[in-house]
Amino acid sequence: MTPEQVARISLPVLTECSELRYRFHMMVDRSPQATLVYSLADGKIRYINHAFASLLGRSVNELTGCNFFDLISLNEVADYDAFGDQEIGMRLMECPVHLPDGTTRYLELNPALMFYDGVACSQVVAWDVTARVHRERDLLRKASYDDLTNLPNATYALIYLGQTLRQLRPGSRCVAVIYLDLDGFKRINDTHGHRIGDAILQETARRLRAKIRDTDLAARLHGDEFLVISQVQNAIHAEDVASRLRHALSRPFEIENLKLTVMASAGAAVTDSPTVDPEYLVQYADHRMYADKRKRKAAAAAALAHSR
Numbered sequence: 001m002t003p004e005q006v007a008r009i010s011l012p013v014l015t016e017c018s019e020l021r022y023r024f025h026m027m028v029d030r031s032p033q034a035t036l037v038y039s040l041a042d043g044k045i046r047y048i049n050h051a052f053a054s055l056l057g058r059s060v061n062e063l064t065g066c067n068f069f070d071l072i073s074l075n076e077v078a079d080y081d082a083f084g085d086q087e088i089g090m091r092l093m094e095c096p097v098h099l100p101d102g103t104t105r106y107l108e109l110n111p112a113l114m115f116y117d118g119v120a121c122s123q124v125v126a127w128d129v130t131a132r133v134h135r136e137r138d139l140l141r142k143a144s145y146d147d148l149t150n151l152p153n154a155t156y157a158l159i160y161l162g163q164t165l166r167q168l169r170p171g172s173r174c175v176a177v178i179y180l181d182l183d184g185f186k187r188i189n190d191t192h193g194h195r196i197g198d199a200i201l202q203e204t205a206r207r208l209r210a211k212i213r214d215t216d217l218a219a220r221l222h223g224d225e226f227l228v229i230s231q232v233q234n235a236i237h238a239e240d241v242a243s244r245l246r247h248a249l250s251r252p253f254e255i256e257n258l259k260l261t262v263m264a265s266a267g268a269a270v271t272d273s274p275t276v277d278p279e280y281l282v283q284y285a286d287h288r289m290y291a292d293k294r295k296r297k298a299a300a301a302a303a304l305a306h307s308r
Contacts, residue, residue: 034126037116038068046116055128057099072097106133146220148198149205157219157227161278168274173231176238176270179285182224183263199255207248235270242266265293
């Protein structure tokens with residue numbers, strides 16, 4: 001076969017392949033399914049369609065050639081540290097993307113290995129799951145927080161305490177669990193009504209938050225009982241923290257032209273062991289709180305008898 005005959009056969013075939021490739025690109029470009037391809041070697045985006053660019057809040061031209069990992073917030077993914085970039089390129093994951101307008105969108109990424117123009121790449125298909133993430137977080141918050149005081153509830157506090165204990169290392173600081181109860185709250189609640197009682201509980205929560213560090217936790221257990229979890233140096237330090245919290249709650253509450261005083265009883269349990277049972281610590285702190293309450297009642301009764 002002469003070169004002229006080969007050219008006459010090859011040219012239509014090549015033209016047909018190019019046309020199929022063009023049609024495929026046009027189909028993917030216009031697909032509502034967000035798709036991109038990035039190189040495993042350097043993370044650079046080699047192809048991205050309009051749907052994916054729209055999810056990222058940018059144009060296709062602006063994103064082509066960018067590093068894929070600069071666009072998604074992998075540092076906000078819980079187990080990211082356990083994976084390398086190539087492993088990230090092969091596993092289903094959910095991560096946030098911070099858009100140019102300051103908002104955050106959550107994407108579910110489904111990657112697959114492929115060769116693109118002869119280069120090892122990851123093809124990523126994405127779904128916008130922002131609404132689901134917000135809905136799940138709202139449900140989790142409602143299940144973990146007290147509606148009245150906006151403090152974590154007992155369930156959340158126990159989980160947090162367990163995590164804090166597991167992070168203890170030999171020779172590190174101790175964990176203190178401080179159990180607090182408002183003395184005389186029931187009397188005020190019965191006398192002035194639940195609206196005043198609720199206001200006292202809300203102000204109690206504000207005072208506790210103001211007295212603890214960002215690394216500590218204040219929670220409402222139930223009724224007028226609260227819990228503070230704090231990292232301390234030793235038992236003496238824990239008693240000092242308990243004393244400061246008790247003093248903060250003893251200041252008069254000024255609510256609707258009323259000036260009400262609610263004293264607080266406090267008990268602390270301290271440990272430096274990562275294996276201690278969180279529920280045991282809470283129960284022991286509760287026991288110490290009731291001992292403090294009995295002591296305070298006895299002191300008040302003795303003072304009253306002496307005044308007579």
